[in-house]
Every structure is written in C-alpha cells, then in structure tokens.
Amino acid sequence: MSAPLLQLQQVSKKFNDGDARGNVLALRDVNLTVQKGEFVSILGPSGCGKSTLLRIIAGLTAPTAGRCLYKGQPVTKPSLERGYVFQDPRLFPWLTVLENINLANSSINGEELLEKMDLAEFGQALPHELSGGMARRVALARALAPRPSLLLLDEPLASLDLPLRHNLQTELQRIWEQHGVTCILVTHDIDEALALGTRLIMLSKRPGSIRYDIPLELSLPRTGHQERVRALKTQVLEWMEVR
Amino acid sequence: MQNNSTTAWKGLVIPTSILFLWVFLGMIGRLNTQLFPTLGEVWDAFCYLVQKGLLWHHVADSLSRVLAGFGLAILVGVPLGLLMGCVPQSHIWFGPMLHFLRQIPPTAWVPVFLLWFGIGEGPKFAVIFYASVFPIVINSALGVQQIPREYWEVSRVLCLSPWKTLTTLVIPGSYQAVCTGLRLGMGMSWRAIVAAEMLASTSGLGYLVMSSRSLARVDEMFAGIALIGLIGIVIDAAFVKVQNHLIPAWRWRVTKAGGEELVGAPAPVTASFQEV
Numbered sequence: 001m002s003a004p005l006l007q008l009q010q011v012s013k014k015f016n017d018g019d020a021r022g023n024v025l026a027l028r029d030v031n032l033t034v035q036k037g038e039f040v041s042i043l044g045p046s047g048c049g050k051s052t053l054l055r056i057i058a059g060l061t062a063p064t065a066g067r068c069l070y071k072g073q074p075v076t077k078p079s080l081e082r083g084y085v086f087q088d089p090r091l092f093p094w095l096t097v098l099e100n101i102n103l104a105n106s107s108i109n110g111e112e113l114l115e116k117m118d119l120a121e122f123g124q125a126l127p128h129e130l131s132g133g134m135a136r137r138v139a140l141a142r143a144l145a146p147r148p149s150l151l152l153l154d155e156p157l158a159s160l161d162l163p164l165r166h167n168l169q170t171e172l173q174r175i176w177e178q179h180g181v182t183c184i185l186v187t188h189d190i191d192e193a194l195a196l197g198t199r200l201i202m203l204s205k206r207p208g209s210i211r212y213d214i215p216l217e218l219s220l221p222r223t224g225h226q227e228r229v230r231a232l233k234t235q236v237l238e239w240m241e242v243r
Numbered sequence: 244m245q246n247n248s249t250t251a252w253k254g255l256v257i258p259t260s261i262l263f264l265w266v267f268l269g270m271i272g273r274l275n276t277q278l279f280p281t282l283g284e285v286w287d288a289f290c291y292l293v294q295k296g297l298l299w300h301h302v303a304d305s306l307s308r309v310l311a312g313f314g315l316a317i318l319v320g321v322p323l324g325l326l327m328g329c330v331p332q333s334h335i336w337f338g339p340m341l342h343f344l345r346q347i348p349p350t351a352w353v354p355v356f357l358l359w360f361g362i363g364e365g366p367k368f369a370v371i372f373y374a375s376v377f378p379i380v381i382n383s384a385l386g387v388q389q390i391p392r393e394y395w396e397v398s399r400v401l402c403l404s405p406w407k408t409l410t411t412l413v414i415p416g417s418y419q420a421v422c423t424g425l426r427l428g429m430g431m432s433w434r435a436i437v438a439a440e441m442l443a444s445t446s447g448l449g450y451l452v453m454s455s456r457s458l459a460r461v462d463e464m465f466a467g468i469a470l471i472g473l474i475g476i477v478i479d480a481a482f483v484k485v486q487n488h489l490i491p492a493w494r495w496r497v498t499k500a501g502g503e504e505l506v507g508a509p510a511p512v513t514a515s516f517q518e519v
Contacts, residue, residue: 093495094415104401
C-alpha cells in the first residue's frame with residue numbers, strides 16, 4: 001500500500017516567547033493520518049494550537065518534536081501541492097484579482113477559475129474594490145490555482161456574516177467534490193465543522209492534542225440529515241464542556 | 244493638502260502678511276536698505292539677473308548638479324535599502340554606522356571631497372550624494388520592514404521565487420516609503436548643493452548669493468535666497484505629483500487594521516512638516 005497523503009507522528013510544538021514566561025507548549029504528541037479524498041474538520045477552543053498544526057503541515061513552521069510526512073516525505077518547506085487559505089484574505093492590494101490568483105504560476109488559467117467562482121467580471125479589479133466575501137473567494141481561488149492535492153483552510157470564513165458563510169461553505173463543498181482535493185479545515189464553529197467534514201477531530205485546549213477523532217459518514221449536503229447532525233452537535237458540545 | 248482647494252489659502256495668509264509688512268516698512272522708509280532691501284529692490288534685482296541671462300545659468304548649474312548626485316544616490320540607495328530591509332537584523336549591523344554618518348552635515352565633508360575629487364564637479368556630486376543617500380537607504384529599508392509578516396507568509400506558501408517576491412511584494416509594498424525617502428533626499432540635496440556652492444564654486448545659486456555678498460549687493464542676495472526656497476518648493480510639489488500618479492495601484496499599501504483584518508489603505512499623500 002502506498003503512503004497516506006499526510007501523516008503526523010508525535011508532533012509537538014513549543015514556542016519560545018523570549019520573555020520570563022518561558023516556553024509555551026502549543027501542541028503535544030499529535031498523531032494524525034489523512035487519506036486522499038478526506039475532508040477533515042479540526043475543531044478546538046481558541047489558542048489550542050489549531051493554526052499551528054496547519055502551519056506545520058504547510059511547512060511554514062517546523063515541529064519541535066515528531067515528524068510531519070507528506071506522501072511519505074518529511075515536510076521541510078511550503079509546497080504548491082499544499083494550498084493554504086489564511087484567516088484573512090491577504091491579497092496583495094496593488095495587484096488585480098487575476099494577478100493575485102496567478103501569483104504562484106502564471107501558466108494556469110486564472111480566468112477559468114474566476115468564472116467558476118462567479119468572479120469573472122472582477123478579474124481586473126483591485127482588492128479594495130471587493131467585498132469581504134469576494135476577497136475570500138479570491139483568496140480561495142489563489143490557493144486552488146496551482147492545483148494542490150491538499151487544501152489547508154485556516155478559519156477561512158471567520159468574521160463573515162451568516163448568509164455569506166453558508167454561501168462559501170457550499171462553495172467549499174463544491175470545490176472539494178469537483179477538484180478532488182483533500183481538505184483540512186480548522187475552525188471553532190461546530191456547525192461549520194459538522195456541515196463540511198467527512199471526519200471530525202477535536203483538539204483539547206493548550207497544549208493541543210487530539211481528544212476525539214470521529215468519522216462523519218453522512219452524504220452531502222447535510223441538510224438531509226438534520227436529526228443526526230443535531231445529535232452530533234449535542235454530543236460535541238458535551239465533550240467541549242467536559243474538557 | 245487633504246482639502247487642497249478649501250484650506251490651501253490658509254497657508255498663504257502669513258507669507259502674504261509678511262510681504263505686506265515688508266512693503267509697508269519700505270514705503271515709510273523704516274528699512275536700512277544697506278542691510279535689508281525693500282521688496283521693490285529685490286524684485287528689480289531679480290529682473291536684472293533674468294535680463295542679463297545670469298539667473299538661468301546659475302539655476303541650471305545647481306539643478307544639473309543635484310540631478311547627477313541625486314540620481315547616483317537613487318541607484319545606490321534604493322537597492323541597498325531594499326536589501327537591508329529584506330535581511331533580518333541588518334539594522335543591528337548597519338544601524339549605528341548609518342546613524343553616525345548621518346549626523347555629519349554634508350558640508351562638513353566639502354574640504355575632504357575637494358581634496359579627494361579635485362575642484363571640478365566631483366566634490367559637488369559627492370556632497371549631494373552624501374546628503375541624499377541616507378534618507379533614501381533608511382526609508383527604503385524601513386518600507387520593506389513595515390510589510391506585515393502575514394504577506395511574507397503568502398509569498399512563502401505560494402513558493403514565489405526571490406525575484407517574484409521582489410517585484411510583487413517588496414517593491415510595491417515599500418513604494419510609498421521609498422518615495423518618502425527620495426523626497427526627503429531630494430530636499431536634503433537641494434539644501435546641500437547651495438551650501439556646497441557657497442564654499443567652492445564659480446556658478447550656481449549658492450555662488451550667486453555668496454558673490455553678491457562680496458559685492459555688497461544685498462538685493463541680489465535676497466533674490467537668490469528667495470529663488471532657492473521657491474525652486475525647492477516646486478521640486479517637492481512636482482515630486483508628490485509624480486509619486487501619486489506614476490503607478491496608481493502602488494498607492495495601496497498593506498496595513499494591519501484593527502489587529503486582525505489586513506486591508507489595503509490609501510497611503511497619506513503628503514508629509515508637510517515631518518521632514519524637518
């Protein structure tokens with residue numbers, strides 16, 4: 001059998017603040033295996049190291065202990081195979097939407113991607129002309145442009161209002177289905193985690209480690225399984241209280 | 244400059260009042276014209292210099308020196324500053340040296356430069372270069388350092404090459420700060436060239452002012468001084484105009500607003516007083 005897409009083995013991360021408080025342990029002994037085609041929702045309280053976990057997978061930061069393997073190879077630096085969507089859109093304000101999307105690789109067809117995301121007429125717009133939701137869609141398109149196998153989503157829908165969130169959640173689902181990209185979504189929104197994931201992982205509070213890892217074997221869209229989703233949510237809330 | 248049309252007149256109130264007072268004192272004969280000419284005399288001197296064709300010759304000499312020295316300072320200062328900005332902790336290595344050199348007035352180097360570069364144009368270029376290169380280097384470096392860490396991460400995640408990072412992040416992101424540096428440098432070099440021409444030259448506005456002293460032509464002195472200030476203002480205003488219209492998209496810069504959300508914000512257009 002070939003190596004799984006992603007493997008974290010005993011990953012720990014310690015931050016050195018450089019002040020009197022000394023070291024802060026953000027993650028402790030995280031073991032995680034992600035197979036191709038999964039949509040993993042990672043849920044946890046704020047400050048539990050969710051983002052740090054994603055940054056380690058992306059190669060933006062190295063674990064203090066343990067190994068992070070992508071397709072069997074240790075992750076040492078970012079790669080275009082692993083797309084990253086940040087909490088904020090972080091578009092370069094002096095580049096047009098199309099230029100932002102084509103940043104990594106100008107050979108891909110950014111216009112086609114824009115069309116797919118309903119942004120066709122905004123290709124020549126500058127980021128400040130976009131609404132918050134559009135800017136996030138552009139950030140998503142920018143991450144998808146190099147055709148990654150793994151998409152890392154760091155609360156990409158935080159601070160959006162509810163209707164917009166729902167819109168973009170549907171969008172994410174569609175991308176996951178159509179592009180065949182494996183997704184890891186970090187969020188602190190239970191509904192979002194349950195609506196999108198095929199697997200739910202709950203982290204403990206700092207230092208973050210995996211407390212629960214449950215499959216969500218529900219077909220999409222989840223609206224047809226409201227009872228089951230509600231029961232899961234009650235369960236998850238209960239787990240969160242226990243912590 | 245925010246509301247150009249509605250507030251600009253306020254800045255003219257005080258200069259106009261002074262001019263009126265000057266004319267008034269001249270009319271009632273209260274000025275010692277040996278030391279302080281009347282406005283009419285200064286104007287006559289100005290017209291005389293223009294008619295004789297001397298003035299443009301001096302102005303052109305001063306300006307061309309500034310352009311040469313300033314151009315060299317751009318060629319050296321901007322790349323050096325950007326490089327320093329990109330290298331973490333470079334300020335620890337270079338900061339003290341830069342700040343030491345920066346404290347020395349360019350004119351203090353004139354004797355040294357005369358010795359090194361002869362009595363031709365060389366020392367003047369050197370003085371202008373010296374005067375303008377520090378604000379250019381320091382502001383360019385600062386501009387790069389002010390690009391939020393978050394955007395560097397974007398460049399890393401997208402695996403941008405160093406060249407691509409330079410052209411899509413470093414240069415546009417530091418553009419406003421570089422322009423501020425260039426503007427300060429231009430102002431410094433204009434002041435420095437006049438001073439340099441006072442010490443060692445046979446042409447230029449500084450020479451004009453200095454030589455009229457030896458001829459006791461106090462009216463020409465004033466005409467020269469006023470012209471130096473006026474040209475300085477015109478250059479500065481032209482600079483701001485060019486800066487804002489050259490590459491409109493680059494007026495947007497990355498700022499951290501509200502701690503979380505990163506947005507592009509229009510950069511302030513002028514820095515009227517902070518340059519002194």
